[in-house]
Amino acid sequence: MAGERDLKALLRDMKPEMQEGVFVFCTIAPGQEIPAAINPLLMFREQEGTTLVMRREQAERAGLSSQFASRLITLTIHSSLNAVGFLAAITARLAEAGISVNAVSAFYHDHLFVPDQRATEALRILNSMSAPEPRTSAR
Secondary structure, X not given: OOOEOOHHHXXXXXXXXXXXXXXXXXXXXXXXXXXXXXXXXXXXEEOOXXXXXXXXXXXXXXXXXXXXXXXXXXXXXXXXXXXXXHHHHHHHHHHHOOOOOEEEEOOOOEEEEEEHHHHHHHHHHHHHHHOOOOOOOOO
């Protein structure tokens, strides 16, 4: 099944859902093994080190320093990896409200990490973006 590519449909049907828990971003040095007790939600290797995104309590138990306490909002529509403008429209709207966002596109969905203290506001904004336009009645 191919993902949605139409921007209007993506925005209309994105159905954002806030996931449980607070997530943090951690890094380990290049070549350093990921501790066996860690099961990160996301891992990305960069030249400077490996980024791990995981629940805050997991990072604390592993003794890892972390940044960006965030909530995860999943846009539940199956978006195409070739969709144009979807994340641009969303991140621009959140930026207007002064809300930072770290977006991740996976095979089926787009995921937004937003600051923990602004997550409810971000979810409200996203829901308002997908609300149907009010119909005006002809007189």
